[in-house]
Amino acid sequence: AQRVTQPEKLLSVFKGAPVELKCNYSYSGSPELFWYVQYSRQRLQLLLRHISRESIKGFTADLNKGETSFHLKKPFAQEEDSAMYYCALSGSGSEKLVFGKGTKLTVNP
Amino acid sequence: GAGVSQSPRYKVAKRGQDVALRCDPISGHVSLFWYQQALGQGPEFLTYFQNEAQLDKSGLPSDRFFAERPEGSVSTLKIQRTQQEDSAVYLCASSRRGLGWEQYFGPGTRLTVT
Numbered sequence: 001a002q003r004v005t006q007p008e009k010l011l012s013v014f015k016g017a018p019v020e021l022k023c024n025y026s027y028s029g030s031p032e033l034f035w036y037v038q039y040s041r042q043r044l045q046l047l048l049r050h051i052s053r054e055s056i057k058g059f060t061a062d063l064n065k066g067e068t069s070f071h072l073k074k075p076f077a078q079e080e081d082s083a084m085y086y087c088a089l090s091g092s093g094s095e096k097l098v099f100g101k102g103t104k105l106t107v108n109p
Numbered sequence: 110g111a112g113v114s115q116s117p118r119y120k121v122a123k124r125g126q127d128v129a130l131r132c133d134p135i136s137g138h139v140s141l142f143w144y145q146q147a148l149g150q151g152p153e154f155l156t157y158f159q160n161e162a163q164l165d166k167s168g169l170p171s172d173r174f175f176a177e178r179p180e181g182s183v184s185t186l187k188i189q190r191t192q193q194e195d196s197a198v199y200l201c202a203s204s205r206r207g208l209g210w211e212q213y214f215g216p217g218t219r220l221t222v223t
Contacts, residue, residue, distance in 0.1 A: 006151075043112075044214040045213075046211045046212070094165075095142070095157065096168075097154065098154065099151030101150055101151045
């Protein structure tokens with residue numbers, strides 16, 4: 001079965017501190033992993049995906065197949081990073097996304 | 110350009126009523142998805158279209174849920190005889206054809222069944 005687990009419902013850090021949002025997945029094949037973000041009163045949007053190996057808004061995520069993890073990291077959090085973050089996967093041959101329950105990140109001044 | 114649009118944005122229905130939710134995808138996007146997001150949860154997949162063909166409806170929770178995309182653009186999600194557990198935000202997303210393309214989400218329709 002495909003499953004995405006985000007163990008932290010809420011995460012609070014101070015501006016300038018490092019932040020790591022955890023994501024673990026369960027999938028028997030080779031999934032594609034994504035991070036989606038939803039800022040206040042905005043729609044859900046793609047932040048980054050593992051296949052493109054990009055760094056968006058200072059965020060990076062590395063796929064660790066051994067630990068089945070895809071944690072999202074940023075070395076210095078900014079107040080504008082406060083948002084709801086969802087980790088998601090799509091299985092091979094399928095476009096549908098399986099989402100985790102999300103982590104609400106609050107960056108305090 | 111215009112993004113994915115959904116209407117209505119909010120819908121209140123009495124239990125037992127039928128509702129229809131509309132999604133206008135980005136022009137030229139072949140793939141269209143419906144997701145259901147309950148309060149405090151992540152979006153859950155309902156169904157997927159490639160053009161007018163419904164290729165996956167494995168996520169539809171019961172036969173009260175029905176989706177169509179007759180001309181390969183606009184899609185409608187219909188819920189018959191609504192129940193309280195149907196209360197959720199219904200998200201529509203579209204993407205270009207093929208694996209790995211970004212899904213663009215609409216603002217969602219918040220359905221409340223009283």
